[in-house]
Amino acid sequence: GAGVSQTPSNKVTEKGKYVELRCDPISGHTALYWYRQSLGQGPEFLIYFQGTGAADDSGLPNDRFFAVRPEGSVSTLKIQRTERGDSAVYLCASSWTSGLTDTQYFGPGTRLTVL
Amino acid sequence: SQELEQSPQSLIVQEGKNLTINCTSSKTLYGLYWYKQKYGEGLIFLMMLQKGGEEKSHEKITAKLDEKKQQSSLHITASQPSHAGIYLCGAHSGNTPLVFGKGTRLSVIA
Numbered sequence: 001g002a003g004v005s006q007t008p009s010n011k012v013t014e015k016g017k018y019v020e021l022r023c024d025p026i027s028g029h030t031a032l033y034w035y036r037q038s039l040g041q042g043p044e045f046l047i048y049f050q051g052t053g054a055a056d057d058s059g060l061p062n063d064r065f066f067a068v069r070p071e072g073s074v075s076t077l078k079i080q081r082t083e084r085g086d087s088a089v090y091l092c093a094s095s096w097t098s099g100l101t102d103t104q105y106f107g108p109g110t111r112l113t114v115l
Numbered sequence: 116s117q118e119l120e121q122s123p124q125s126l127i128v129q130e131g132k133n134l135t136i137n138c139t140s141s142k143t144l145y146g147l148y149w150y151k152q153k154y155g156e157g158l159i160f161l162m163m164l165q166k167g168g169e170e171k172s173h174e175k176i177t178a179k180l181d182e183k184k185q186q187s188s189l190h191i192t193a194s195q196p197s198h199a200g201i202y203l204c205g206a207h208s209g210n211t212p213l214v215f216g217k218g219t220r221l222s223v224i225a
Binding site for chain 1: 119146148150155156157158159160163165203205212213214215216217218
């Protein structure tokens with residue numbers, strides 16, 4: 001079946017603007033994760049959802065970052081007042097549940113560039 | 116918080132050679148994942164190891180988990196250009212989000 005999809009694949013914006021990044025998980029997966037990957041680093045956890053609720057948002061760097069998953073499927077990561085330091089690849093992953101042994105399957109990522 | 120250290124950071128091998136990548140955790144491992152990433156793409160799941168001493172293989176890639184050493188190794192036999200990419204290990208420490216190492220960049224030359 002279809003894997004995790006993310007749109008857009010690339011996003012260039014200006015400092016101070018608002019952006020939305022979308023993630024469409026694998027059908028039937030109840031858990032959805034957002035990560036941020038900077039150049040030369042591994043992915044860093046931002047937030048995860050179990051169903052519609054954010055189960056753990058401890059990785060969000062500050063209150064400019066917010067994510068929603070209103071119907072328990074598609075999720076949107078929202079970044080307000082973007083800063084140059086927000087430039088990175090934003091990865092989404094999904095799994096059947098949020099159990100420790102449930103493999104997370106990743107999307108191709110959205111490359112965000114803040115000028 | 117848990118940290119995963121991968122070694123080496125980068126590796127260049129000749130096609131047909133064997134190689135090993137290591138991932139060492141600062142805390143007890145509760146499941147260790149190996150992923151592969153190519154430029155512009157997401158992470159591709161390779162294997163997950165759960166128990167100490169566990170070993171799994173897929174095609175020419177074998178991964179082992181040494182629970183006592185809090186370490187996992189990924190071994191590629193007879194490397195091919197298709198094996199080139201960035202290999203990432205990820206792990207949980209208890210009921211915590213997945214933490215990743217910085218990755219090992221593998222290049223395979225003809």
